[in-house]
Structures are given as C-alpha cells and as structure tokens.
Amino acid sequence: MSAPAEAKFTEETVLWVKRHTSKLMTFAITRPESYRFTAGQFSRLGFRDGSGFLWRAYSVVSAEYADTLEYFAVLIEGGPMSARFEAMCAGDSILLDKTATGFLLPDRFADGRDLVMLSTGSGIAPFLSMLQQPEVWQRFAHLVLVHSVSYADELIFNQHIAALADHPLVGAFVHQLCFVPVVTREQVAGALGKRLPELLQDGSLAQYAGKLFSPADTRFMLCGNPAMVQDTFKALINLGYAMHRNKIPGQIIMENGF
Ligand SMILES: Cc1cc2nc3c(=O)[nH]c(=O)nc-3n(C[C@H](O)[C@H](O)[C@H](O)COP(=O)(O)OP(=O)(O)OC[C@H]3O[C@@H](n4cnc5c(N)ncnc54)[C@H](O)[C@@H]3O)c2cc1C
Ligand SMILES: NC(=O)c1ccc[n+]([C@@H]2O[C@H](COP(=O)([O-])OP(=O)(O)OC[C@H]3O[C@@H](n4cnc5c(N)ncnc54)[C@H](OP(=O)(O)O)[C@@H]3O)[C@@H](O)[C@H]2O)c1
CATH class of the missing domain: 2.40.30.10 (Translation factors)
Known part of the structure; x- marks a missing residue:
C-alpha cells in the first residue's frame, strides 16, 4: 500500500x-x-x-x-x-x-428484512462495529452474525457479543441477533463445523439461525479470506442471489479482508 x-x-x-x-x-x-x-x-x-x-x-x-x-x-x-x-x-x-475507506455498508441495501453477516478470521471486525450502531438494528428485523475460524480458541469475541445485551444503545435490540460460531478444524459443541459455502448450500446455516433465507427477504454481507469471499459469492449466486450494485439492487455486498 x-x-x-x-x-x-x-x-x-x-x-x-x-x-x-x-x-x-x-x-x-x-x-x-x-x-x-x-x-x-x-x-x-x-x-x-x-x-x-x-x-x-x-x-x-x-x-x-x-x-x-x-x-x-x-x-x-x-x-x-x-x-x-x-x-x-x-x-x-x-x-x-486521515481518511477511512470502504463500501461494506449495510445502508447500501435499500430493501430486505434480514441481514446475514458472513465472516472468516479478522473479517468479523467491521460487523462488530456495525452491531454497535442502533440504526442497523432498527433497519433489519433479524441479524445473523457468522464467524468462521479454524480452531475454537480463535473465537475471541464471544464475550464481546454477549455483552451487547448490556449496551446502552443496542442492548434492547439483541433478541434480534443470532450469533453463529463456525469452527472448521475441530469439533466444538454449539458451533457449526463446515466452511461457509457448504453451510449455505446444505441449509444448515439457515437451520441454525432458525430463518428461511430468500432473495426477497435476506441480504448478505461477506468479509474475510478472499477465497472464502469468492467461494461464498459463487454459492450464493447458485442459490439465486445477486451482487448488489448501487444502480442494480441485489442481495450481496462483499469485501476481501486481505
Ligand atoms: C480492506 C482490508 C481490511 C483489512 N482489515 C484487517 C483487519 O481488520 N485485521 C487484520 O488483521 N488484517 C486486516 N487486513 C489485512 C492487513 O491489511 C494486513 O495485510 C495484515 O495485517 C498482514 O500484514 P503484514 O504486513 O504482516 O503481512 P502482508 O504482507 O500484508 O500479508 C501476507 C499474507 O498474509 C495473509 N493475510 C494478510 N492479512 C490476513 C488476515 N487478516 N487474516 C489471514 N491472513 C491474512 C495474506 O495471504 C497475505 O498475502 C485488511 C486488509 C484489507 C485489504
Ligand atoms: N496452511 C495452513 O494450514 C494454515 C492454517 C491456518 C492459518 N494459516 C495462515 O495463518 C494466517 C491466518 O489465518 P486465519 O486462520 O486467521 O485465517 P484463514 O486462513 O482465512 O481462516 C479463517 C476461516 O476461514 C475459512 N476459510 C478459508 N478459506 C475458505 C474458503 N475458500 N471458503 C470458506 N471458508 C474458508 C477457514 O477454514 P479452514 O480451517 O477449513 O481453512 C477458517 O474457518 C493466514 O496467513 C493463513 O494462511 C495457514
């Protein structure tokens, strides 16, 4: 850079x-x-x-x-x-x-009811920021935050996410959130165990979140490993979703996390 x-x-x-x-x-x-x-x-x-x-x-x-x-x-x-x-x-x-940059911004979606935030590794960071803004909770009925890591000790934000319940600005909304930990290289109780594209394709992510995902209602944001972003984007395209562009509305916004 x-x-x-x-x-x-x-x-x-x-x-x-x-x-x-x-x-x-x-x-x-x-x-x-x-x-x-x-x-x-x-x-x-x-x-x-x-x-x-x-x-x-x-x-x-x-x-x-x-x-x-x-x-x-x-x-x-x-x-x-x-x-x-x-x-x-x-x-x-x-x-x-002096200048912050980036287009991974939930208010770019003009419509949609539920927001699914898919992250690997450090890709969870922008979503942790968004979750402290009351606007995102008011804008979407349900929020699903998914964090995929290889090993259980890399799920370092569990406490931080649980503490949102006591947050003065967003605490009242936390019942709208489902946090989905994903651990891909060891078996962990309470966590899903496959990579994100597979979890979308076989329906296990939707099942864990207790939601029906659909192009009409669901909006996806992706951030993390560029290979994950690419593979997950392809999986979503196969499921009938499309890239969101400001002039051509769709359901997917993504950013390579490195
Ligand atoms: C838009 C954007 C946002 C980013 N946000 C973060 C962030 O919040 N936290 C963060 O740790 N990094 C983030 N990165 C990556 C960061 O900029 C650096 O690349 C990273 O800290 C490694 O820097 P480095 O000089 O040690 O190694 P580099 O020479 O920059 O990277 C060496 C290699 O390490 C791998 N790599 C780099 N970053 C990561 C990562 N985060 N996770 C896994 N593998 C990686 C890649 O394969 C890369 O080619 C971001 C990158 C971009 C483009
Ligand atoms: N060579 C290795 O075995 C190895 C292992 C760990 C880390 N690293 C290196 O260590 C650094 C940090 O890694 P990190 O663990 O924080 O980040 P990472 O390698 O991006 O892994 C984070 C999560 O992303 C998943 N993932 C990776 N590629 C994916 C894809 N194409 N589709 C869906 N999910 C995908 C990983 O699953 P998986 O666990 O299935 O990969 C893991 O759950 C990187 O430089 C990485 O290359 C290397």
Whole structure:
C-alpha cells in the first residue's frame, strides 16, 4: 500500500494491547476529533520504516461514536506489519491516515428484512462495529452474525457479543441477533463445523439461525479470506442471489479482508 503524503496522516498513541492467542490481538489507539468513519469502513495504519513508511488496512471495530479506535489483528508469520504489531506496547506511536475507506455498508441495501453477516478470521471486525450502531438494528428485523475460524480458541469475541445485551444503545435490540460460531478444524459443541459455502448450500446455516433465507427477504454481507469471499459469492449466486450494485439492487455486498 503506498504511503499517504505526510499531511494526510496524524500521529496517534497506542492506548492498550491485548494478546488473545499467539496470533490474535486487539488494540486501541487515540482518535483525533476530526477522524470520521462509517461502521464497516477500514483505517490505514502505519509506522515509519527507515526513510519510508509501512501502511496496511484495518477494519475499525469501534462504534462510530467511540472516543478511541479499536482494531483486531491476525499476526502473519513473516509479515512486515505483523512484526511491528508483535512488538507494539501501550504508549507507542502509530500513524493513522486521515481518511477511512470502504463500501461494506449495510445502508447500501435499500430493501430486505434480514441481514446475514458472513465472516472468516479478522473479517468479523467491521460487523462488530456495525452491531454497535442502533440504526442497523432498527433497519433489519433479524441479524445473523457468522464467524468462521479454524480452531475454537480463535473465537475471541464471544464475550464481546454477549455483552451487547448490556449496551446502552443496542442492548434492547439483541433478541434480534443470532450469533453463529463456525469452527472448521475441530469439533466444538454449539458451533457449526463446515466452511461457509457448504453451510449455505446444505441449509444448515439457515437451520441454525432458525430463518428461511430468500432473495426477497435476506441480504448478505461477506468479509474475510478472499477465497472464502469468492467461494461464498459463487454459492450464493447458485442459490439465486445477486451482487448488489448501487444502480442494480441485489442481495450481496462483499469485501476481501486481505
Ligand atoms: C480492506 C482490508 C481490511 C483489512 N482489515 C484487517 C483487519 O481488520 N485485521 C487484520 O488483521 N488484517 C486486516 N487486513 C489485512 C492487513 O491489511 C494486513 O495485510 C495484515 O495485517 C498482514 O500484514 P503484514 O504486513 O504482516 O503481512 P502482508 O504482507 O500484508 O500479508 C501476507 C499474507 O498474509 C495473509 N493475510 C494478510 N492479512 C490476513 C488476515 N487478516 N487474516 C489471514 N491472513 C491474512 C495474506 O495471504 C497475505 O498475502 C485488511 C486488509 C484489507 C485489504
Ligand atoms: N496452511 C495452513 O494450514 C494454515 C492454517 C491456518 C492459518 N494459516 C495462515 O495463518 C494466517 C491466518 O489465518 P486465519 O486462520 O486467521 O485465517 P484463514 O486462513 O482465512 O481462516 C479463517 C476461516 O476461514 C475459512 N476459510 C478459508 N478459506 C475458505 C474458503 N475458500 N471458503 C470458506 N471458508 C474458508 C477457514 O477454514 P479452514 O480451517 O477449513 O481453512 C477458517 O474457518 C493466514 O496467513 C493463513 O494462511 C495457514
């Protein structure tokens, strides 16, 4: 990712870092008052790197109205940004591009009754932000959040999702949400065990959610592993759904999570 010009970023402070497993971490940074984003968008975070910069995209986990900016990072072996995150501590400086970007936005759907959010790995991040916005709960009758990971210890947001029940702005709506954990490389009670395209094709996702999915009522948002996004998109096309474009309404909006 090319470096934004000096004037296009601010220098922020890392407020806290939590390490959940050897490769999963969450952290928060200071938020400049002028920083604006819509839930579902991503920031560009950076570090100075010799005479240049290192920049990568990270979906914002925080609510639009939060005082700080929280992120969820999957550390990649040999990845340059991952190495910087591995060493990062509270008090460190981090660069924030002034502009947030992205089109994974639920209000792009003009119609539809139910919203199904399909994620793998770090692709859950934008949905965690959306779920803190009352508008999405008011807009859709039912919300289904699906998080697919390989191993059970990667389901690090179970507590966070359960805590939405006590959230001052969205707590009253949480009965509309069904959270579906998916663990693909070990058997876990209460979690589904197959990859997302198969769960859609064989009806087990709809069955778990207790919903009938249909092009008339259901809207899908996809985020995560690009191969998952592609394979799930194809599965949905085979089931009669179509890509949503602003001028040609459909049922699928997607973003590659890396
Ligand atoms: C729109 C967008 C949003 C993103 N949001 C997030 C986010 O919220 N959290 C996050 O951890 N990453 C996110 N990423 C990926 C992130 O920008 C970095 O690529 C990632 O942190 C690895 O950086 P790196 O320099 O260590 O390795 P890189 O050299 O950038 O990546 C090396 C390889 O690691 C794999 N990879 C990269 N990111 C991931 C990932 N998240 N999960 C699994 N495999 C991956 C890919 O195969 C990639 O080719 C996002 C990317 C995009 C394009
Ligand atoms: N080589 C390996 O065996 C291996 C294993 C884990 C992670 N990694 C690497 O570790 C990093 C982080 O990985 P991660 O586990 O956070 O993310 P990830 O590899 O994207 O996996 C997250 C979830 O996405 C699923 N998935 C992957 N491809 C899919 C597809 N085409 N369709 C549907 N679902 C799909 C995975 O299922 P599955 O569990 O069935 O893949 C898993 O449930 C990446 O760089 C990854 O390449 C490698």
